[in-house]
Amino acid sequence: MSGDLAFYGFAALTVLSAFYVVFSRNIVHAGFSLLFTLFGVAGLYAMLAADFLAATQVIVYIGGVLVLILFTVMMTRIPRRGAGGRGLDRFVPAGVFALLLFALLYKVITGTPWAEKAPVSADPTTARLGASFLTDFVFPFEFVSLILLAAMIGAAILIRDRRPAADDGAGGAAAPTGEEERS
Amino acid sequence: MFETLALNAPSWSDLRHFVPETVLVVTFLLALMADLFARGRRPAGPFALALGGCLVALAAAVSSLPAGPRSILGDLVVVDGLAGFFRVLFPLIGAITILFSWASGEIMGPRREHKGEFYALVALMAFGMCVMASAADLIMLYLSVELVSLTSYVMAGYMRTSLRSTEASLKYVIFGSVSSGVMLYGLSLLFGLTGETTFVEIRAALLAGRADNFALLVAMVFVLAGLGYKIAAVPFHFWCPDVYEGAPTPVTALFSVGPKAAGFALMIRFFYTTLLSPGGGQAAAGAAAPDGVIVGPADWPLLIAILSVVTMTYGNLVALRQTNVKRLLAYSSIAHVGYLLMGFLMLTAAGLEAILFYLLVYAIMNLGAFLFVIALNNRLGGEEISDYAGLSTRAPWVALMMMVFLLSLTGLPPTAGFIGKMYLFAEVINRHWFWLAVVGALNSVVSLFYYMKIAKAMYFTPGERAPLRLEPLHTAVLILLAAPTLALGVYWTPFKNFVDRAVAGFAGLGG
Amino acid sequence: MTIGLTHYLVLATAVFLTGLSGVLVRRNSLIVLMSIELMLCAGNIVFAAFSRWLGDASGHVFVLMSFAVAAAEAAIGLAILVEIHRLRRSVNLDDLKTLTE
Numbered sequence: 001m002s003g004d005l006a007f008y009g010f011a012a013l014t015v016l017s018a019f020y021v022v023f024s025r026n027i028v029h030a031g032f033s034l035l036f037t038l039f040g041v042a043g044l045y046a047m048l049a050a051d052f053l054a055a056t057q058v059i060v061y062i063g064g065v066l067v068l069i070l071f072t073v074m075m076t077r078i079p080r081r082g083a084g085g086r087g088l089d090r091f092v093p094a095g096v097f098a099l100l101l102f103a104l105l106y107k108v109i110t111g112t113p114w115a116e117k118a119p120v121s122a123d124p125t126t127a128r129l130g131a132s133f134l135t136d137f138v139f140p141f142e143f144v145s146l147i148l149l150a151a152m153i154g155a156a157i158l159i160r161d162r163r164p165a166a167d168d169g170a171g172g173a174a175a176p177t178g179e180e181e182r183s
Numbered sequence: 184m185f186e187t188l189a190l191n192a193p194s195w196s197d198l199r200h201f202v203p204e205t206v207l208v209v210t211f212l213l214a215l216m217a218d219l220f221a222r223g224r225r226p227a228g229p230f231a232l233a234l235g236g237c238l239v240a241l242a243a244a245v246s247s248l249p250a251g252p253r254s255i256l257g258d259l260v261v262v263d264g265l266a267g268f269f270r271v272l273f274p275l276i277g278a279i280t281i282l283f284s285w286a287s288g289e290i291m292g293p294r295r296e297h298k299g300e301f302y303a304l305v306a307l308m309a310f311g312m313c314v315m316a317s318a319a320d321l322i323m324l325y326l327s328v329e330l331v332s333l334t335s336y337v338m339a340g341y342m343r344t345s346l347r348s349t350e351a352s353l354k355y356v357i358f359g360s361v362s363s364g365v366m367l368y369g370l371s372l373l374f375g376l377t378g379e380t381t382f383v384e385i386r387a388a389l390l391a392g393r394a395d396n397f398a399l400l401v402a403m404v405f406v407l408a409g410l411g412y413k414i415a416a417v418p419f420h421f422w423c424p425d426v427y428e429g430a431p432t433p434v435t436a437l438f439s440v441g442p443k444a445a446g447f448a449l450m451i452r453f454f455y456t457t458l459l460s461p462g463g464g465q466a467a468a469g470a471a472a473p474d475g476v477i478v479g480p481a482d483w484p485l486l487i488a489i490l491s492v493v494t495m496t497y498g499n500l501v502a503l504r505q506t507n508v509k510r511l512l513a514y515s516s517i518a519h520v521g522y523l524l525m526g527f528l529m530l531t532a533a534g535l536e537a538i539l540f541y542l543l544v545y546a547i548m549n550l551g552a553f554l555f556v557i558a559l560n561n562r563l564g565g566e567e568i569s570d571y572a573g574l575s576t577r578a579p580w581v582a583l584m585m586m587v588f589l590l591s592l593t594g595l596p597p598t599a600g601f602i603g604k605m606y607l608f609a610e611v612i613n614r615h616w617f618w619l620a621v622v623g624a625l626n627s628v629v630s631l632f633y634y635m636k637i638a639k640a641m642y643f644t645p646g647e648r649a650p651l652r653l654e655p656l657h658t659a660v661l662i663l664l665a666a667p668t669l670a671l672g673v674y675w676t677p678f679k680n681f682v683d684r685a686v687a688g689f690a691g692l693g694g
Numbered sequence: 695m696t697i698g699l700t701h702y703l704v705l706a707t708a709v710f711l712t713g714l715s716g717v718l719v720r721r722n723s724l725i726v727l728m729s730i731e732l733m734l735c736a737g738n739i740v741f742a743a744f745s746r747w748l749g750d751a752s753g754h755v756f757v758l759m760s761f762a763v764a765a766a767e768a769a770i771g772l773a774i775l776v777e778i779h780r781l782r783r784s785v786n787l788d789d790l791k792t793l794t795e
Contacts, residue, residue, distance in 0.1 A: 004696065015709060019712055021732065022725070023716075038735070044742075049746055052758075053754060053758070065731065097718070112394075125754060147326065153337070154333060157296075157337055159773045160296075329763045329767070349774060360727070361717050364733030364734050368733065371753075372740065374744055
């Protein structure tokens with residue numbers, strides 16, 4: 001069936017690119033690989049009849065978060081060795097841990113009689129979601145706006161340059177310039 | 184594709200039961216705006232607004248203690264006795280933090296920027312913590328935890344030109360985001376298992392036997408990872424010492440009591456509502472509210488007991504080795520979480536009363552101890568134990584007040600900490616968890632050693648002799664905190680009554 | 695076998711654990727932040743899948759909220775990262791040793 005094929009396609013795209021994000025040595029490649037993961041997830045949302053989620057995933061994650069990440073990758077201009085050893089000594093224990101956890105969760109997922117109903121037709125969800133954000137879920141909707149406001153203020157507090165000469169250290173000062181504040 | 188839900192849209196009138204929270208949000212916004220007009224080195228406008236707003240919220244909370252549980256805002260928030268207790272506690276903590284930030288060099292020093300926003304963020308965090316205490320739905324659980332976390336990250340990194348502060352903030356962000364990712368996954372499993380997002384409906388689904396016990400346990404452990412990180416219980420505590428040491432001390436003081444208490448509030452509401460069935464339980468004699476019966480995996484209190492023992496033992500043993508007082512207090516706060524978890528796993532009204540009483544006492548005495556560190560950091564520029572040498576001759580009254588806080592943290596009479604521990608241990612013994620009580624008692628003895636290390640430096644190690652004068656504001660607030668620490672050790676009935684009323688009105692135990 | 699709920703759950707678990715291993719293994723804090731995004735994505739997939747098979751819209755609401763939170767978290771996290779990079783020209787977690795005993 002073509003639906004199955006599409007699922008496996010998106011699934012493969014998501015998982016393989018996720019692996020590449022985590023294990024690649026080159027941070028720029030990792031960033032771009034994340035793009036494919038996020039696209040794969042958007043595709044999965046589309047297959048789950050979550051049209052609005054798919055669109056939002058593309059706009060917010062790819063258009064927002066990913067661009068932010070890529071900007072940071074470029075801004076921090078990490079030298080090649082900065083991507084660091086891949087931490088091979090940690091690979092084995094972490095891999096074993098992840099596999100064990102996967103086995104456990106696989107058992108939970110396949111062993112649980114989920115209270116599923118047969119999926120109904122894939123109507124557009126946008127209107128329904130819009131209505132619920134202005135009725136039942138109006139409080140979380142407003143609450144999230146506070147979260148975003150806090151994040152905005154926070155980011156401004158953390159990186160706004162008020163006195164570039166004093167703080168930036170852009171003059172090629174490679175040594176750590178962290179003043180130990182003991183005033 | 185979705186069935187139509189019954190619309191129980193929130194109305195404006197719901198806000199009548201949400202006054203303290205509304206006041207805090209308005210305070211946040213006003214303080215932000217006032218900051219735009221603030222001129223000069225000390226932003227008096229935002230400071231006064233934030234302090235005033237917290238006090239108004241406190242007054243509103245005290246004057247409108249909720250009688251019984253009331254679901255508001257589309258059943259996503261419940262205002263009951265428990266929420267009523269915490270909405271008194273959090274504005275209080277916020278106000279005290281704002282007060283001691285005003286005279287602290289770490290926040291108000293000449294090199295600091297964005298001082299006005301700092302006060303605004305304290306108000307926002309107090310709001311987030313109040314919502315954590317009244318969240319009745321998985322969505323509000325997740326969002327309120329995130330709001331508190333995000334403001335915490337920013338405040339931890341507030342001294343942005345300091346390497347220590349920024350590093351603390353990055354560690355906090357990474358640990359915090361990981362545990363929130365784990366929690367989100369757990370919440371999604373829980374949603375799938377029960378098909379519900381409201382705590383009460385989750386319990387109904389579990390009672391109807393709709394969920395597999397093993398899967399439920401796995402989902403709950405994932406959720407516990409997120410909440411355990413908020414209270415800094417042991418396998419999820421790694422961020423805690425570094426963040427406490429690196430963050431500006433007023434912020435550390437806030438972290439050590441605020442998010443911790445909020446995490447406990449949320450844990451109590453979430454686990455007591457979803458995994459406990461009220462009513463049918465064996466009502467303890469004399470208890471105001473009936474005790475619960477376990478729904479779902481029967482062993483989960485034992486799991487929490489192990490967590491509690493590991494947490495307090497680890498916190499106390501590592502605290503022994505510390506020489507930096509902020510770090511020492513960080514580990515000691517981990518140990519206190521262990522004691523509080525003992526009360527949590529009793530699943531009784533009396534246990535809950537003990538937790539709330541202890542949280543109140545802990546907030547006062549821990550803020551006091553941190554205020555001492557802030558006040559001396561302003562003068563001595565450090566927070567090593569050795570910096571306090573000879574303090575008893577340099578500033579005898581301040582040293583004496585710190586002694587009171589230390590005795591109280593250890594749990595020795597005649598201080599509030601003793602009464603708090605007494606209630607906790609009494610309930611643990613009452614419920615026949617003898618081994619737990621023994622471990623807890625041994626841990627308290629261990630804690631005596633490191634608290635007394637500070638006392639020893641103050642009283643018996645010779646140091647400078649020049650008298651030391653603190654900021655008057657700091658001295659005033661120190662007295663304000665030391666007085667109840669002593670007074671509550673002698674006469675605590677009104678506070679106990681206040682706490683008992685809160686538990687009696689807690690929706691989770693059928694109040 | 696047609697694609698069912700279980701397929702989506704297993705897939706999400708794989709993504710989740712990939713992200714978790716990234717957090718555990720990698721020392722570059724940018725990669726760690728990307729791994730965290732993967733973990734959040736996994737949770738979202740599970741929510742969307744359950745929403746589909748339970749016929750309940752709250753899962754979608756949850757996912758949208760989580761988008762906003764993820765964006766906020768990324769903004770703060772990356773801001774701090776840039777600040778750290780300014781101060782010490784490195785974003786490697788192993789270099790963050792100012793605060794160890």
